[in-house]
Amino acid sequence: MLTVKDLYASYGAINALHGISLEVNEGELVALLGTNGAGKSTTLKSICGVLRPQGGSVEFLGEDLIGKKPEAILKKGISLVPEGREIFTSLSVAENLRIGAFSCYERDRYRYDLEEMFALFPILEERLQQPGGLLSGGEQQMLAIARALMSHPKLLMLDEPSLGLSPTMVDQIFDLIATLRDRGTTILLVEQNAERALRVADRAYVLKTGSMEFSGTPAELESELDIASVYFGGTKDGSGEVTV
Amino acid sequence: MIGSEFIINTLSLGSLYALIALGLVFVYGILKLVNFAYGEYLMVAGYTLYVLGTFTPIPWWLTMILAVALAAFVSYLTELIAFRPVRTKSLDAMLVTSFAVSVLLQNAALLFVSPRSRAVPFPPAFSESVTVFGATTPVRNILTIVTTVILLVALTLLMKYTVLGIAMRAAADKFTTTRLMGVPANLVISVAFILSGLLAGVVSIFWVGRSASVDPLIGFAPLLIAFIATVIGGMHSLQGAVVGGYVYGLLFNALSIMLPASLINYRDAFMFAIVILFLLLRPEGLIRGGYTEERVG
Amino acid sequence: MSTPKMARIGSPGRPAAFALAALLIVGAFAVNAFAPFVVVGIYTYFCVTLMMVLGLQMFMGNSGILNWTYIGFVGIGAYAASILSTAPALKSMGVPNMYPALVALQIPVVPALLIGGVVAAVIAAILAWPLMRLSDAVGVITLFAMLIVFHVIMTQWDNVTNGPRTFFGVQAFTTIWMATGAAVITLLGAYFFRESSLGLRLRASRDDRHAAKAMGINVVGVRYLTFVLSSFVAGVAGGLWAHYITSFSPKSFYVGEMFVLLTMLVIGGAGSISGATLGALLVTVMREGLRQLEGYLNNSGVINFEVYGLTELTMAVLLVTILIVRPAGIVGGQEFRFPRIGGKRKPAEAADSDES
Numbered sequence: 001m002l003t004v005k006d007l008y009a010s011y012g013a014i015n016a017l018h019g020i021s022l023e024v025n026e027g028e029l030v031a032l033l034g035t036n037g038a039g040k041s042t043t044l045k046s047i048c049g050v051l052r053p054q055g056g057s058v059e060f061l062g063e064d065l066i067g068k069k070p071e072a073i074l075k076k077g078i079s080l081v082p083e084g085r086e087i088f089t090s091l092s093v094a095e096n097l098r099i100g101a102f103s104c105y106e107r108d109r110y111r112y113d114l115e116e117m118f119a120l121f122p123i124l125e126e127r128l129q130q131p132g133g134l135l136s137g138g139e140q141q142m143l144a145i146a147r148a149l150m151s152h153p154k155l156l157m158l159d160e161p162s163l164g165l166s167p168t169m170v171d172q173i174f175d176l177i178a179t180l181r182d183r184g185t186t187i188l189l190v191e192q193n194a195e196r197a198l199r200v201a202d203r204a205y206v207l208k209t210g211s212m213e214f215s216g217t218p219a220e221l222e223s224e225l226d227i228a229s230v231y232f233g234g235t236k237d238g239s240g241e242v243t244v
Numbered sequence: 245m246i247g248s249e250f251i252i253n254t255l256s257l258g259s260l261y262a263l264i265a266l267g268l269v270f271v272y273g274i275l276k277l278v279n280f281a282y283g284e285y286l287m288v289a290g291y292t293l294y295v296l297g298t299f300t301p302i303p304w305w306l307t308m309i310l311a312v313a314l315a316a317f318v319s320y321l322t323e324l325i326a327f328r329p330v331r332t333k334s335l336d337a338m339l340v341t342s343f344a345v346s347v348l349l350q351n352a353a354l355l356f357v358s359p360r361s362r363a364v365p366f367p368p369a370f371s372e373s374v375t376v377f378g379a380t381t382p383v384r385n386i387l388t389i390v391t392t393v394i395l396l397v398a399l400t401l402l403m404k405y406t407v408l409g410i411a412m413r414a415a416a417d418k419f420t421t422t423r424l425m426g427v428p429a430n431l432v433i434s435v436a437f438i439l440s441g442l443l444a445g446v447v448s449i450f451w452v453g454r455s456a457s458v459d460p461l462i463g464f465a466p467l468l469i470a471f472i473a474t475v476i477g478g479m480h481s482l483q484g485a486v487v488g489g490y491v492y493g494l495l496f497n498a499l500s501i502m503l504p505a506s507l508i509n510y511r512d513a514f515m516f517a518i519v520i521l522f523l524l525l526r527p528e529g530l531i532r533g534g535y536t537e538e539r540v541g
Numbered sequence: 542m543s544t545p546k547m548a549r550i551g552s553p554g555r556p557a558a559f560a561l562a563a564l565l566i567v568g569a570f571a572v573n574a575f576a577p578f579v580v581v582g583i584y585t586y587f588c589v590t591l592m593m594v595l596g597l598q599m600f601m602g603n604s605g606i607l608n609w610t611y612i613g614f615v616g617i618g619a620y621a622a623s624i625l626s627t628a629p630a631l632k633s634m635g636v637p638n639m640y641p642a643l644v645a646l647q648i649p650v651v652p653a654l655l656i657g658g659v660v661a662a663v664i665a666a667i668l669a670w671p672l673m674r675l676s677d678a679v680g681v682i683t684l685f686a687m688l689i690v691f692h693v694i695m696t697q698w699d700n701v702t703n704g705p706r707t708f709f710g711v712q713a714f715t716t717i718w719m720a721t722g723a724a725v726i727t728l729l730g731a732y733f734f735r736e737s738s739l740g741l742r743l744r745a746s747r748d749d750r751h752a753a754k755a756m757g758i759n760v761v762g763v764r765y766l767t768f769v770l771s772s773f774v775a776g777v778a779g780g781l782w783a784h785y786i787t788s789f790s791p792k793s794f795y796v797g798e799m800f801v802l803l804t805m806l807v808i809g810g811a812g813s814i815s816g817a818t819l820g821a822l823l824v825t826v827m828r829e830g831l832r833q834l835e836g837y838l839n840n841s842g843v844i845n846f847e848v849y850g851l852t853e854l855t856m857a858v859l860l861v862t863i864l865i866v867r868p869a870g871i872v873g874g875q876e877f878r879f880p881r882i883g884g885k886r887k888p889a890e891a892a893d894s895d896e897s
Contacts, residue, residue, distance in 0.1 A: 048424060050420055050423075050424070069423070069428075069429070070420070070423040070424050071423050071424075071426050071427060071428045071429065074424060074425065074426040075426060079424075080424050082421060082424065086418055086421040088413070088414045088417045088418060088421070088422075089417060090413060090417050091410065091413055091414055091417065095410045095413075095414075096414075098407060098410055099407075099410055099411060099414045099422065099425045099427065100425055102407065102411060102425050102426045102427050103425070103426030104426075105407065147425070151425070151426060272678065276677065276678065278678050278681050278682060326861050326865070329865040330864050330865055330868060333864075333868040334868065335677070336605060336607055337864050337868045339607055339681060340607070340803060340807050340860070340864060341860075341861055341864050341865075343800065343803070344800075344804075344857045344860040344861045344864070345857070345861065347800050347853055347854075347856070347857040348854060348857035348858060348861065350850070350853075351849075351850030351851075351853040351854035351857065352850070352854060353850075354849045354850030354853075354854075355848065355849060355850045355851055355854055359847075359849045359850075460850075464796075468689065471682050471685065471686065472686075474682075475679070475682055475686075479678055479679070509693075509697045510693060510694075510697055512689060512690075512693045513689075513690045513693035513694055513697075516686040516687070516689050516690045516693075517690060519682075519683075519686050520672075520683055520686055520687065520690070523675065523679055523682075523683050524671045524672075524675075527675060527679050
């Protein structure tokens with residue numbers, strides 16, 4: 001479905017990605033793991049057109065996405081839940097959702113979608129008229145995901161959805177991601193919380209300072225590589241708990 | 245005692261200033277661009293009133309509609325031709341561009357019309373006096389207030405209840421994220437410029453109406469007013485601009501009355517000194533908006 | 542994720558700065574020896590303008606802040622130096638309402654010019670401290686508002702400036718040698734400033750204000766010092782200009798003239814000395830040419846209306862074109878690799894896919 005090949009990207013003089021490749025097939029949940037600064041967010045930004053990569057290709061459903069505007073890429077069916085949630089704080093929850101449905105608005109379907117979102121996230125119905133900025137972190141994350149789902153994406157990309165959330169909220173978010181996966185949504189999940197991400201993922205990639213270090217199933221990853229090394233750069237026998 | 249005349253005058257002046265400020269903030273909110281060419285949209289409408297009113301038999305109301313439409317169109321054109329190509333570069337490039345566009349339009353008027361001011365015909369009813377609440381004032385002032393109220397209501401409805409309005413507010417809040425939701429960047433920016441030009445056009449009718457003449461530099465004073473009002477009210481929300489406009493109207497009228505005759509010529513300097521002080525004490529203005537300072541790329 | 546794009550260390554532009562200075566001197570000799578009288582005048586004017594542009598470059602080019610007030614400091618220098626150097630008899634005739642104490646003053650021109658610069662710098666020092674904290678829109682509007690305040694005071698305070706009327710009777714002191722000398726000194730000064738520790742810190746703060754702060758750079762302080770320094774150059778240049786033109790009024794220190802300086806700086810490339818110089822040269826030549834054309838059109842009767850604003854119109858079109866095609870200015874990518882005027886944006890983070 002999504003094929004990224006040999007992607008190069010940089011911020012000014014600093015290279016952020018050195019030729020990474022990855023693939024997401026329909027119906028899969030693929031986790032993209034790595035430490036801070038490994039290039040995870042840069043990869044997502046390059047895919048959705050916020051950042052223009054220096055080289056390589058991004059193909060989605062057989063179409064080249066490089067050079068396309070973010071709004072055009074959304075129309076192709078890729079929706080991003082950005083890092084830090086990026087809720088429109090001065091807009092109400094309802095307005096946030098309405099903007100989420102900007103590209104595919106039909107009155108009846110919109111109503112139906114809203115009901116569906118309320119079923120997934122009951123809290124949003126309660127808070128419908130409140131400004132997005134007044135929601136708690138977890139509620140904002142739910143709103144961000146709901147907002148992204150309103151465009152009926154073929155591929156949903158989540159950038160660090162558990163970041164900065166309380167443990168119970170993290171549980172809820174991962175349950176939700178599992179639910180979405182079970183419903184057949186194709187997901188590319190970027191996470192620092194490798195343990196949790198691997199529990200829900202079908203396949204995983206590990207990025208390290210801009211290069212792809214590993215790809216395979218979670219089981220393969222566990223056997224080949226100590227997860228801790230992903231974080232601390234240690235060896236397989238390196239000690240250390242995986243902390244988040 | 246504050247006379248009812250003072251109140252009506254202040255309300256009318258404040259309304260005009262509120263509209264002026266609002267037009268500037270529409271573009272600022274989304275692009276973070278202080279558009280120096282804003283006053284020239286008003287000039288364009290003024291010259292349209294002059295040309296159509298003087299050389300064609302078009303009725304005055306149609307002239308006014310055309311003037312407003314042309315101001316909006318020129319505003320859109322400047323976005324399309326000058327601002328869009330530099331938008332992704334730097335904020336200062338855009339700022340200098342807006343200044344250059346302003347100089348360009350001014351000098352086009354100098355070159356193709358005349359450096360001298362031109363009389364603009366208005367229907368006589370416009371400047372007839374009426375008595376409202378014991379205050380005698382030109383019809384124009386009452387019209388200014390009424391028009392402003394209608395426009396503010398209409399804009400509020402637009403911004404609150406239409407997708408386009410919601411998208412514009414979203415874009416002013418987080419531009420890139422708004423694009424990620426599928427809202428085309430060019431659409432919201434163009435609409436912002438069109439609304440900005442539209443307001444400049446409406447303002448022009450009343451602004452030009454006060455002196456019944458238009459000249460190439462007519463846009464400068466309104467531009468300054470927009471600056472002051474937005475600084476007072478806050479650059480980051482549409483409400484702030486409106487509040488700033490009214491506060492400035494009040495301040496202006498009050499200063500005109502209170503300053504001794506020997507200092508009246510320094511009124512502008514006083515105004516700007518107040519603005520600078522204000523900026524230093526409260527850089528975010530009276531109304532703190534929710535808009536962030538994110539740059540548009 | 543954003544990574545600061547720090548100013549380049551080193552001084553790759555030194556040969557260029559000295560070459561430009563040498564060129565200015567050679568140019569002055571050549572013009573003086575071979576060119577007609579009019580051209581000597583234009584060259585003198587060019588050198589004075591160049592000094593103004595370089596002073597503007599010092600602050601704006603290195604800090605990325607659009608300094609509208611700059612031309613106001615040029616005006617302060619011009620008035621201060623002229624009042625100091627002009628004979629009492631001429632002043633009492635030219636400026637009938639001038640304070641008697643000011644009328645009585647008279648000192649030689651050179652100290653008058655320097656004092657003009659100092660007055661501008663002192664006023665800048667008093668006003669600028671709080672202003673340097675502001676950035677973006679608020680800063681732009683404040684500096685613009687300050688220009689208006691300056692202008693109102695210049696046009697209203699007729700005990701000092703003769704109000705909106707012309708101030709005349711200033712000695713024609715500025716020769717081609719004076720002007721060239723001043724331009725060369727400013728050019729080298731601006732270059733060494735750019736490469737100095739202060740200049741580097743300022744450029745670092747332009748590229749990434751927060752990163753610069755984190756590195757222990759006092760951004761406000763660095764900006765402030767440069768602003769004062771730049772205002773001093775403005776003041777001296779204003780005095781030189783006044784002693785070349787000999788009569789002037791406040792409108793020479795307002796938005797219109799600021800536009801000319803800004804065009805010169807931006808067209809050539811605000812980030813470099815060579816850019817500022819090239820821009821000043823190009824605009825001067827173009828301006829003179831267009832003025833001739835305007836004069837010709839108005840006198841010859843080829844067209845039946847008076848031509849006004851052709852010069853500014855052309856300059857504005859040129860400026861917009863340059864900004865679109867080459868926003869870093871003509872010199873942009875040369876040895877003084879010019880950074881953008883603003884430069885605050887994260888370089889790659891901006892969907893450049895906009896061109897459609």
